[in-house]
Amino acid sequence: MRPNLHIPDGFLAPEVSIALWVATAVVIGIALRRIAMERTNAPARTVLMGIAGAFIFAAQMFNFPVAAGTSGHLLGGVLAGVLLGPWAGSIVMATVIGIQALLFQDGGLLVLGANIFNMGVIGTLAGSLVARGTSAALGGSQWSEIIGVGFAAWLSVMAAAGFTTLQLGISGTTDIGIGLPAMLGTHALIGVGEALITVGAIGFISASAPDILSARTSERGASAPRRIALGSVIALITVSLAALFASASPDGLERVAEDLGFLDQGQGPAFELLPDYTIPGLDGTASTILAGAVGVAVVVVILLLLGRVAARRRSA
Amino acid sequence: MIATGRQDARAAIVTTLLVALAVALLPTGSYLAYLLVWLAVATVAALNGIAPTQLARRALVALPFVVAVLPLLFTRSDEIIWAGELGAISLSVSGAGLRIILTTGLKAWISVQVALILVRLYPIESIVGSLRALKLPDTIATSAGLTIRYLDLLRNEATRMLRARSSRSASPIGETRERAGGTIPWRARVTGNLAGALFLRAYARAARVEEAATARGARGSLSFGGLQQSDPRILQKAALALAAFALISAAGALLPRF
Numbered sequence: 001m002r003p004n005l006h007i008p009d010g011f012l013a014p015e016v017s018i019a020l021w022v023a024t025a026v027v028i029g030i031a032l033r034r035i036a037m038e039r040t041n042a043p044a045r046t047v048l049m050g051i052a053g054a055f056i057f058a059a060q061m062f063n064f065p066v067a068a069g070t071s072g073h074l075l076g077g078v079l080a081g082v083l084l085g086p087w088a089g090s091i092v093m094a095t096v097i098g099i100q101a102l103l104f105q106d107g108g109l110l111v112l113g114a115n116i117f118n119m120g121v122i123g124t125l126a127g128s129l130v131a132r133g134t135s136a137a138l139g140g141s142q143w144s145e146i147i148g149v150g151f152a153a154w155l156s157v158m159a160a161a162g163f164t165t166l167q168l169g170i171s172g173t174t175d176i177g178i179g180l181p182a183m184l185g186t187h188a189l190i191g192v193g194e195a196l197i198t199v200g201a202i203g204f205i206s207a208s209a210p211d212i213l214s215a216r217t218s219e220r221g222a223s224a225p226r227r228i229a230l231g232s233v234i235a236l237i238t239v240s241l242a243a244l245f246a247s248a249s250p251d252g253l254e255r256v257a258e259d260l261g262f263l264d265q266g267q268g269p270a271f272e273l274l275p276d277y278t279i280p281g282l283d284g285t286a287s288t289i290l291a292g293a294v295g296v297a298v299v300v301v302i303l304l305l306l307g308r309v310a311a312r313r314r315s316a
Numbered sequence: 317m318i319a320t321g322r323q324d325a326r327a328a329i330v331t332t333l334l335v336a337l338a339v340a341l342l343p344t345g346s347y348l349a350y351l352l353v354w355l356a357v358a359t360v361a362a363l364n365g366i367a368p369t370q371l372a373r374r375a376l377v378a379l380p381f382v383v384a385v386l387p388l389l390f391t392r393s394d395e396i397i398w399a400g401e402l403g404a405i406s407l408s409v410s411g412a413g414l415r416i417i418l419t420t421g422l423k424a425w426i427s428v429q430v431a432l433i434l435v436r437l438y439p440i441e442s443i444v445g446s447l448r449a450l451k452l453p454d455t456i457a458t459s460a461g462l463t464i465r466y467l468d469l470l471r472n473e474a475t476r477m478l479r480a481r482s483s484r485s486a487s488p489i490g491e492t493r494e495r496a497g498g499t500i501p502w503r504a505r506v507t508g509n510l511a512g513a514l515f516l517r518a519y520a521r522a523a524r525v526e527e528a529a530t531a532r533g534a535r536g537s538l539s540f541g542g543l544q545q546s547d548p549r550i551l552q553k554a555a556l557a558l559a560a561f562a563l564i565s566a567a568g569a570l571l572p573r574f
Contacts, residue, residue, distance in 0.1 A: 008378035010423025050462020055518035058470035064507040200508015
């Protein structure tokens with residue numbers, strides 16, 4: 001199961017391609033400024049970024065068997081972000097995606113901005129910030145870092161797949177109602193493989209050469225509250241976008257129950273806070289978005305509380 | 317006519333991008349225009365010593381992505397060309413959906429061939445150097461140059477590590493007759509460990525390269541991949557690229573659509 005998120009030319013409307021080129025250029029411009037401000041030893045950083053690009057290429061060759069004829073592969077977005085820092089990692093991924101398009105025709109040249117946006121900006125930059133934010137929210141222990149990296153790696157694949165489908169849908173080259181669930185369903189499994197490999201790689205490096213990772217984490221970055229706020233905003237945007245395409249049809253189990261005539265035998269819960277992902281008294285998409293926002297807030301609060309408990313246990 | 321050394325590929329890059337843009341802008345169903353563009357692309361390839369059939373075959377690499385467009389065949393409700401029952405499911409095939417699928421596939425196929433001509437005519441170092449001359453940021457150009465330089469080295473390293481793994485533990489089912497070892501999480505962890513080990517080797521290599529660069533006097537920034545010579549006819553070639561863009565656009569506007 002190799003994630004194929006490299007959109008070829010011709011699949012996106014030119015206006016969508018141009019908009020994503022602009023968005024990518026802005027983010028990569030900010031990334032270049034940030035690493036220019038951060039770096040103390042410019043040749044060392046540049047050399048590491050260049051060779052790390054070759055490393056990402058080579059690491060994408062690694063696979064592991066899942067079942068007959070199926071194997072898990074690495075995309076490497078969050079791995080690059082965690083190892084090199086979010087800004088340098090996103091530039092490395094942008095370079096890798098550009099070379100893949102040029103050398104191997106893996107993805108188009110005109111849509112390169114979109115491919116970098118999906119895998120380099122969302123996959124690496126946002127992914128590694130989510131890893132940091134999740135780790136900070138869970139208390140910052142070694143286990144919380146592993147959980148944060150694994151969760152971010154999975155989410156980065158899902159987000160890249162989701163954004164790819166949305167761009168294809170806006171361009172009129174796919175049906176979002178069918179394409180989005182299909183892409184997210186497939187990539188939910190691919191994301192698990194990505195998470196397991198990324199966690200394995202980070203675990204190995206932190207055990208063999210912990211100074212490399214500690215040098216990265218000690219770099220100046222956003223504070224924990226800012227990272228949590230950023231992660232929450234990303235989650236809210238995702239929820240809002242997903243709500244626009246939420247299906248009103250019953251899910252698979254409900255449909256089977258309806259077809260076989262035992263749906264009425266199901267017992268409803270004693271009370272419902274957000275029945276059918278809506279806010280009682282509110283109708284339409286706004287109700288679904290608000291219900292999603294409440295869900296995001298509850299998850300953030302639970303993560304923060306778990307983080308506090310973990311931090312207290314650690315200090316005790 | 318394949319360029320050697322680090323030559324000026326700026327005009328070729330601009331032409332590639334303009335032709336890809338013109339192809340992307342062609343209206344849906346302009347099959348005659350696609351045919352003309354493909355004939356022009358094949359002619360350019362043949363004139364430069366590249367077999368058009370080989371190019372066409374190699375460009376099929378983009379077609380698996382067409383799967384993403386396939387739902388339109390059944391979800392579009394306009395121009396129904398077939399409707400029927402498939403078991404308990406009612407299906408209808410849309411002519412408009414089919415047209416979008418064919419158009420998207422053809423555009424991708426032609427664009428890949430255009431990009432292939434660029435990389436067949438110019439070494440990747442020339443393309444990176446030319447991109448730098450076209451104002452690609454220094455950090456990205458240098459990073460890309462180093463990535464290309466060390467690509468084979470690290471891929472060979474990865475191949476050796478995979479071979480060692482195959483001989484000892486988690487070989488993928490189907491690749492060998494033996495059963496893969498361990499549970500799926502264990503195999504994934506082993507694969508992650510390999511990636512981690514490869515990063516440490518890459519990191520050590522980067523440290524050695526940086527030491528060598530510093531010893532040779534690199535300070536502040538590191539440059540990689542400039543142009544050895546500028547193409548004196550770049551303006552004429554850029555004008556030709558614009559003419560190609562205009563011709564393809566005109567073909568799309570004037571030729572009939574189906």
